[in-house]
Structures are given as structure tokens and as C-alpha cells.
Amino acid sequence: MGKTRARIAIDAMGGDHAPAEIVAGALRARDELGVEVILVGDRHSIEAVLPANTNLGQLEIVPAQGTIEMHEEPLSGIRRKPKASINVAMNLVKQQQADAVVSAGHSGAAMASALLRLGRLSGIDRPAIGAVFPTIVASKQVLILDVGANVDCRPKFLEQFAVMGTVYSKYVLGIPEPKVGLLNIGEEESKGNDLALQAYQLLQANPKVPFVGNAEGRDILSGDFDVIVCDGFAGNVLLKFAEAVGEVLLQILREELPQGLHGQLGVSLLRPNLKRIKQRVDHAEHGGGLLLGVAGICIISHGSSQAPSIFNAIRLAREAVDNEVLERIQGSVAIAEE
Amino acid sequence: MGKTRARIAIDAMGGDHAPAEIVAGALRARDELGVEVILVGDRHSIEAVLPANTNLGQLEIVPAQGTIEMHEEPLSGIRRKPKASINVAMNLVKQQQADAVVSAGHSGAAMASALLRLGRLSGIDRPAIGAVFPTIVASKQVLILDVGANVDCRPKFLEQFAVMGTVYSKYVLGIPEPKVGLLNIGEEESKGNDLALQAYQLLQANPKVPFVGNAEGRDILSGDFDVIVCDGFAGNVLLKFAEAVGEVLLQILREELPQGLHGQLGVSLLRPNLKRIKQRVDHAEHGGGLLLGVAGICIISHGSSQAPSIFNAIRLAREAVDNEVLERIQGSVAIAEE
Structure with missing residues (x-):
């Protein structure tokens, strides 16, 4: 011991x-x-x-x-x-x-x-709040930071977020070789706003950050990234949107599934499966953030x-x-x- | 005629x-x-x-x-x-x-x-790309702009987006009194990054914009807003994330629903309902953007x-x-x- x-x-x-x-x-x-x-x-x-x-x-x-x-x-x-x-x-x-x-x-x-x-x-320079999102791969999660502590960021803040996220991913979430991405609007190095363009260069040059490139909105839930860094404005909007989307999807299922002649019967047959679906999409099952x-x-x-x-x-x-x-x-x- | x-x-x-x-x-x-x-x-x-x-x-x-x-x-x-x-x-x-x-x-x-x-x-000053998102209210949509034309915005760009979005919502989407929101990280006027704080003041003062306040990530799909303005970075990330989320949900349904003893039978009974669900969440059913x-x-x-x-x-x-x-x-x- x-x-x-x-x-x-x-x-x-x-x-x-x-x-x-x-x-x-x-x-x-x-x-x-x-x-x-x-x-x-x-x-x-x-x-x-x-x-x-x-x-x-x-x-x-x-x-x-x-x-x-x-x-x-x-x-x-x-x-x-x-x-x-x-x-x-x-x-x-x-x-x-x-x-x-x-x-x-x-x-x-x-x-x-x-x-x-x-x-x-x-x-x-600035602490960040990280949040863990589920991905399309049932066994994988992705750590997004910052999700709200710093609404206006300088490029080096994002670099520091990446260093902290890498350590957290390795030693708390248990990912031996985390893939780190920069939230951006395109795959190419030349894409992005001023913040992203400058942060890209810092991330690429930092040997402590296993940076694999830009992560677009569509990549967040793909399971291709273990850590994604962004300013706290974009991150907070994403976090709250993602939480709400889970609720919206469950609401649509509740509205549409029981309808029609066979709806109730079909739903009752699928009850355990629907429960698993709820677990995968409901943010309430995934807890909160962490302060790094x-x-x-x-x-x-x-x-x-x-x-x-x-x-x-x-x-x-x-x-x-x-x-x-x-x-x-x-x-x-x-x-x-x- | x-x-x-x-x-x-x-x-x-x-x-x-x-x-x-x-x-x-x-x-x-x-x-x-x-x-x-x-x-x-x-x-x-x-x-x-x-x-x-x-x-x-x-x-x-x-x-x-x-x-x-x-x-x-x-x-x-x-x-x-x-x-x-x-x-x-x-x-x-x-x-x-x-x-x-x-x-x-x-x-x-x-x-x-x-x-x-x-x-x-x-x-x-700058044209914007708008995109129409479905909401939790089956009959309502929300117009988000900009979703990618302008990654770095000044406050007055967002004000102009709001004016254009209001006109489009009224005269193309047929909403007599559109509710316009500013994408932000909190409800209060005091919340946000520099851009949002300044844009809030401009929106509130513009008589041509029926501004109702800040829209958080969780409000986007609520149906409470008809138009939401943001810079093209946040908007593009949201758009691509939202498109992918629909695919993720459909993927989870495909994986989880047919499982177990009654899975196949339940799915076959619910086929028409599942098709309606697909229509509501699949971005491919909703078309693209518009240049304003x-x-x-x-x-x-x-x-x-x-x-x-x-x-x-x-x-x-x-x-x-x-x-x-x-x-x-x-x-x-x-x-x-x-």
C-alpha cells in the first residue's frame, strides 16, 4: 500500500x-x-x-x-x-x-x-474549464477546453490549454497518446480567425502538445480527437448547445416513436434499447467540467x-x-x- | 396576374x-x-x-x-x-x-x-451566410448568421447581420414579427466577449432590429428565437457541429435499436416513425445557406x-x-x- x-x-x-x-x-x-x-x-x-x-x-x-x-x-x-x-x-x-x-x-x-x-x-496565464463530451465511438470521449472561463483569449492561452488538456487526458482520462486539435472552421493551416491562425503556429511548435491539426465542428463528436482547445466563448456555446441537443433528440424520440398503430407496442419492445440511447445522448449522464x-x-x-x-x-x-x-x-x- | x-x-x-x-x-x-x-x-x-x-x-x-x-x-x-x-x-x-x-x-x-x-x-460592410436550423418545435426554424463568411467580425457587422436576418425572416421565411437574438454565453447584458458586449448595445439601439436579448447555446434549438446573429467562426462551428450531431444520433439509433431479443421486431413496427425522426434531425433534409x-x-x-x-x-x-x-x-x- x-x-x-x-x-x-x-x-x-x-x-x-x-x-x-x-x-x-x-x-x-x-x-x-x-x-x-x-x-x-x-x-x-x-x-x-x-x-x-x-x-x-x-x-x-x-x-x-x-x-x-x-x-x-x-x-x-x-x-x-x-x-x-x-x-x-x-x-x-x-x-x-x-x-x-x-x-x-x-x-x-x-x-x-x-x-x-x-x-x-x-x-x-488563465485557468480553463474543461468539459468531457461523448463521441460517436461509444468507448471514447473528448475533452474540450475552455468552455467558459475566458471569453476573450490570446493565442498563448490556447497553447496553455493544450498543455493542460494533454496532461489531463493522459493521466486522468487514461489516454496514453492523446490527439490534440484546435477548434477551427477548416482543416487547412490557412483557415480560421486571427486567434486560430496564431494558435495553430504555437501548437505546432510546442513539443509538449501532440497536436494533430484543426478540428471542425463536425469533428468534435467523431472520436478522432481526444482534446480540443478553443476560446471560452465558442466552447461555452458548444457545451450548452450539445447539452440541449441531447434533450432535443430525446424529445423528438418521445414525440415521434409512440405514434401510430404499432407505436406503443414497438416502444415497449425497445424499452431497454431506448434506455441505452438515453444514456449515450443525455448530458446529465456525463457530469460536469474541471478547472485546470x-x-x-x-x-x-x-x-x-x-x-x-x-x-x-x-x-x-x-x-x-x-x-x-x-x-x-x-x-x-x-x-x-x- | x-x-x-x-x-x-x-x-x-x-x-x-x-x-x-x-x-x-x-x-x-x-x-x-x-x-x-x-x-x-x-x-x-x-x-x-x-x-x-x-x-x-x-x-x-x-x-x-x-x-x-x-x-x-x-x-x-x-x-x-x-x-x-x-x-x-x-x-x-x-x-x-x-x-x-x-x-x-x-x-x-x-x-x-x-x-x-x-x-x-x-x-x-460584409455579406453574411445564413443557415436555417430546425428547432424543437416541429413547425419552427431559426436563421443563424453568419455561418462562415466572416471569421473576425466588428460589432457593426453583427448589427447589419441582424437587419438582414430580420428582413429575410419576415419576407422569405414568413415570420411576421421575428425575434432576434445575439449568440452569447449568458442571458445578461453584462455577459460575453468584447464583440458580444458591444454588439448588444448596437442591437438594442437599432429600431430596425426586433432584438429580444442574448441567445445561449441551449436556446438555439428552443424555438424562442427566429434569428440569431454571431461571428462567422462561432456560426460555422455550430453549423458543422449541428449537422454532425444529427448523423451521430441516427448512428446511435442504428446501433442500439435493433439489439436484443425484440430489437428487430420493434424496429420494424416503428419504421414509419423512425423515418419521420430521420427527417427532423438529418441536415440533408434541410438544404443549405443563403448569402445576404x-x-x-x-x-x-x-x-x-x-x-x-x-x-x-x-x-x-x-x-x-x-x-x-x-x-x-x-x-x-x-x-x-x-
């Missing part, structure tokens, strides 16, 4: 289904993943959703007061509520009492809190996360801790800058 | 299925839509795909030599091949022998040809267009001609500039 167990601070109060689903996912992760979980939030609310047989002596709860609401401006909220659950969770990482944070709360607030309390990794570039491991889950998403988020956090992702990013950035 | 019939110049040689499918769509449009079609291209190739009973005396063919290939750089191709079918078709509009052009060939080449031969409408802002009506169909798409494209061209879209855009821009 030897290795200590990863300690994950969970923002128990963040998200649409907090604290019940957050706590449920955390307890399952503790039992099945061999991690320590620290539940951060209002002790009374957390205890109220624990299973009746819980041994409170074995459960670590760190008290916090309030959360940053979705309508609040992140930075001012973070400053006005120093005892909010996300702030307390970040402090645990800063004080080395936890190895990572998982939150399904206000993602902008989580980023602001991470920046203020943990700071950036040296050599990283701050001096700590932060997994930002979707606001709508339920227990399975939180469980998956904690597994990602554990992989990041166990595989020393921060140190590896730091190493890659340092070498790239020499 | 009184009104003369719209004369549509068809680039018979442009597209993956030219000339057979292009000619078939054109002939159907001539017979069913009450338009005159002028087939532009190699006379021998066109005549070879005509039905046996065609009365050649009633069919107008204007000869052209060659096409701009997909791998060719648009502007140099257009200049090097003045007799290419797209150039000859544009010349017909310039010389007022045709009212509109429909092409499924190289879209960049069509734009270059239109710019060189027809020029821009006064008051329009040049001094002529140009419909740019998808390269993969078959006869039904060409038929639909010609119908759009006819609506644009009959409803005097160019004059209305010109009027709106002029007033907006006062």
Missing part, C-alpha cells in the same frame, strides 16, 4: 439537488473508491440527509455558512461570504487538509474562489448533478490526485517556456 | 450530385413553382441527364466551362475561370437576365463570385444537395425575388444609418 488515500473536500451545499444527492454520491464514493470525503456545509442540513445507519464518528463534516447563489456575481459573492461552503472547501485544499475539491454549485464562484485562495500554477490551471484540483460538476455524477466527479478527482496532475502540468508548462 | 415570373439561374454543375440532381430539382421547381429556370453549365452534360420527354425548345440552357473545385482557393479560382458555371450564373443576374442564383457548388467561390460580379449592397448583403439574390445550397433540396432552394429564391428582399434590406440599412 504505502500511498495515502486521497482526501476530497465536497461542497455539500452546491447544486440543484444539494445536499441530499451530493451527500449520497460522496458516501458511495467513500465506500467504493477508497477515498476520504470531507463534507463541507451546514452540519444540520447534511446530517438530515444521511442514512439512518450512518456512523457519525467516521464521517468528517466541516461546517460552512451559506452558498453563492446562481444569480450572484461570482467575485463579489466570494468576497462577501468568506464562510460559504465553496470558500471553506477551497481553504481545506490551501491548508493541505484536502487534496481536491468537488462542487456542483455556481461554477463562476468556484473558479473565483479557486483563483483567490489557491492562485494560478506558475506559467499559466489553478494550484489545486477542482472538479466543477453540473448544477443538475445527482449522486451518480458526484460519484464520477470524485473518481476524477481521485485520479487527478493519485496521478499527480498538478505537478505534471507544472512540469510541462515549465519545459514549454524554456 | 401582372407579375412576371421569377427567373432563377441554376449552377447546374455545382455540388456532389451535379448535374443530375440539380437539374431534376430545377425541372420540378419550374413545373410546380411557376418560376423560369435557367440551367447554367456544360450543355452536353445537362442534356444527358434530362428526362427523355423533355421539350428542349422550352428549356433555357446557358453554356459555361468548368467549375471551381472544392480544393481550390475561392478568389483565385473565380478569377482564373471566368467561364465557370458559378461566374456565368452571377453574370446573368448582373445583366438582369436572371433574378437570383442557386448553387450547390463551392460556397466560398459562390461568395467570391457574387462579391466580384454583383458587389455589396450599400451600407453593408450582396446586390443580388444568392442561395447557397449544401454540397450534398439532391433534387428536393434544390427544389427548396429555388422556392426560397422565388420568395426572396417576389418579396423584394434586396430593396427591403437596402431600405432598412439606410434608415438604420441615418
Whole structure:
């Protein structure tokens, strides 16, 4: 053994289904993943959703007061509520009492809190939010970053995103040789806006980035890329569009499939198959994003996360801790800058 | 009657299925839509795909030599091949022998040809390519522009796109009071990159634009917007992603539905319903884009267009001609500039 167990601070109060689903996912992760979980939030609310047989002596709860609401401006909220659950969770990482944070709360607030309390990794100008999309290949996913932290980017930001995405893809998602692409409007090097044209040159020249070329909109879900970098504006539009598209497709299936003489019967025969289809296209099955570039491991889950998403988020956090992702990013950035 | 019939110049040689499918769509449009079609291209190739009973005396063919290939750089191709079918078709509009052009060939080449031969409408800095997306509401579509003509935009370009999109939505797509949105990463006026922040102010202040606010990625397919403006980079990524998503879903249905004990039977019972689903999500059923802002009506169909798409494209061209879209855009821009 030897290795200590990863300690994950969970923002128990963040998200649409907090604290019940957050706590449920955390307890399952503790039992099945061999991690320590620290539940951060209002002790009374957390205890109220624990299973009746819980041994409170074995459960670590760190008290916090309030959360940053979705309508609040992140930075001012973070400053006005120093005892909010996300702030307390970040402090645990800063004080080395936890190895990572998982939150399904206000993602902008989580980023602001991470920046203020943990700071950036040296050599990283801007942290990025990454999101994992499913692809047409059932066993493959693609990591897109940035999906919203930086709406206006300079070319070197995209280069740094690529370095971070490469490390994350290798050591957390388990892709030995990730293929990195640049989101663009054509395959050719000569295509793109000013940002893409300049970023292409930087990516091609960086030995730490296994850059394979431009990824067009149609390539995102093809499974041909493991990491795709873009500015946070395009990435955020894509993320929200992709999430909605899954819902639209399920809605169309619900409307059209049961129609007509044989519709109901056909649907009932296909029920297990339709469930698998839902799993493949529904974003709610895929969890949320991750914050890369701050001096700590932060997994930002979707606001709508339920227990399975939180469980998956904690597994990602554990992989990041166990595989020393921060140190590896730091190493890659340092070498790239020499 | 009184009104003369719209004369549509068809680039018979442009597209993956030219000339057979292009000619078939054109002939159907001539017979069913009450338009005159002028087939532009190699006379021998066109005549070879005509039905046996065609009365050649009633069919107008204007000869052209060659096409701009997909791998060719648009502007140099257009200049090097003045007799290419797209150039000859544009010349017909310039010389007022045709009212509109429909092409499924190289879209960049069509734009270059239109710019060189027809020029821009006064008051329009940059023409835009618009594309019509289906929405979750079966009867509603949304017009997105720009989807690729201008990868780097200034705020006033987006304002002009909004003016043109409003006119097109009203007078071609038949939406009496179109709702216009700005593609952005949040609902609030304070959200967005520099371009979006500035464009928001211009859109809000322009009395010719029925601006209702920001449209996030998740709102694109909601049916809440009739027109959404964005720069050509984001729009192109979205367009290609949306087209691919439809294919991905159909692929997942093909993989998952027939599986298991009852899969085949269930699929056979649902065959007509699945066909309707395919129609709603498959981009090939929806045709292509349109070029707005040049001094002529140009419909740019998808390269993969078959006869039904060409038929639909010609119908759009006819609506644009009959409803005097160019004059209305010109009027709106002029007033907006006062």
C-alpha cells in the first residue's frame, strides 16, 4: 500500500439537488473508491440527509455558512461570504487538509474562489474549464477546453490549454497518446480567425502538445480527437448547445416513436434499447467540467448533478490526485517556456 | 396576374450530385413553382441527364466551362475561370437576365463570385451566410448568421447581420414579427466577449432590429428565437457541429435499436416513425445557406444537395425575388444609418 488515500473536500451545499444527492454520491464514493470525503456545509442540513445507519464518528463534516447563489456575481459573492461552503472547501485544499475539491454549485464562484485562495500554477496565464463530451465511438470521449472561463483569449492561452488538456487526458482520462486539435472552421493551416491562425503556429511548435491539426465542428463528436482547445466563448456555446441537443433528440424520440398503430407496442419492445440511447445522448449522464490551471484540483460538476455524477466527479478527482496532475502540468508548462 | 415570373439561374454543375440532381430539382421547381429556370453549365452534360420527354425548345440552357473545385482557393479560382458555371450564373443576374442564383457548388467561390460580379449592397460592410436550423418545435426554424463568411467580425457587422436576418425572416421565411437574438454565453447584458458586449448595445439601439436579448447555446434549438446573429467562426462551428450531431444520433439509433431479443421486431413496427425522426434531425433534409448583403439574390445550397433540396432552394429564391428582399434590406440599412 504505502500511498495515502486521497482526501476530497465536497461542497455539500452546491447544486440543484444539494445536499441530499451530493451527500449520497460522496458516501458511495467513500465506500467504493477508497477515498476520504470531507463534507463541507451546514452540519444540520447534511446530517438530515444521511442514512439512518450512518456512523457519525467516521464521517468528517466541516461546517460552512451559506452558498453563492446562481444569480450572484461570482467575485463579489466570494468576497462577501468568506464562510460559504465553496470558500471553506477551497481553504481545506490551501491548508493541505484536502487534496481536491468537488462542487456542483455556481461554477463562476468556484473558479473565483479557486483563483483567490489557491492562485494560478506558475506559467499559466488563465485557468480553463474543461468539459468531457461523448463521441460517436461509444468507448471514447473528448475533452474540450475552455468552455467558459475566458471569453476573450490570446493565442498563448490556447497553447496553455493544450498543455493542460494533454496532461489531463493522459493521466486522468487514461489516454496514453492523446490527439490534440484546435477548434477551427477548416482543416487547412490557412483557415480560421486571427486567434486560430496564431494558435495553430504555437501548437505546432510546442513539443509538449501532440497536436494533430484543426478540428471542425463536425469533428468534435467523431472520436478522432481526444482534446480540443478553443476560446471560452465558442466552447461555452458548444457545451450548452450539445447539452440541449441531447434533450432535443430525446424529445423528438418521445414525440415521434409512440405514434401510430404499432407505436406503443414497438416502444415497449425497445424499452431497454431506448434506455441505452438515453444514456449515450443525455448530458446529465456525463457530469460536469474541471478547472485546470489553478494550484489545486477542482472538479466543477453540473448544477443538475445527482449522486451518480458526484460519484464520477470524485473518481476524477481521485485520479487527478493519485496521478499527480498538478505537478505534471507544472512540469510541462515549465519545459514549454524554456 | 401582372407579375412576371421569377427567373432563377441554376449552377447546374455545382455540388456532389451535379448535374443530375440539380437539374431534376430545377425541372420540378419550374413545373410546380411557376418560376423560369435557367440551367447554367456544360450543355452536353445537362442534356444527358434530362428526362427523355423533355421539350428542349422550352428549356433555357446557358453554356459555361468548368467549375471551381472544392480544393481550390475561392478568389483565385473565380478569377482564373471566368467561364465557370458559378461566374456565368452571377453574370446573368448582373445583366438582369436572371433574378437570383442557386448553387450547390463551392460556397466560398459562390461568395467570391457574387462579391466580384454583383458587389455589396450599400451600407453593408460584409455579406453574411445564413443557415436555417430546425428547432424543437416541429413547425419552427431559426436563421443563424453568419455561418462562415466572416471569421473576425466588428460589432457593426453583427448589427447589419441582424437587419438582414430580420428582413429575410419576415419576407422569405414568413415570420411576421421575428425575434432576434445575439449568440452569447449568458442571458445578461453584462455577459460575453468584447464583440458580444458591444454588439448588444448596437442591437438594442437599432429600431430596425426586433432584438429580444442574448441567445445561449441551449436556446438555439428552443424555438424562442427566429434569428440569431454571431461571428462567422462561432456560426460555422455550430453549423458543422449541428449537422454532425444529427448523423451521430441516427448512428446511435442504428446501433442500439435493433439489439436484443425484440430489437428487430420493434424496429420494424416503428419504421414509419423512425423515418419521420430521420427527417427532423438529418441536415440533408434541410438544404443549405443563403448569402445576404450582396446586390443580388444568392442561395447557397449544401454540397450534398439532391433534387428536393434544390427544389427548396429555388422556392426560397422565388420568395426572396417576389418579396423584394434586396430593396427591403437596402431600405432598412439606410434608415438604420441615418
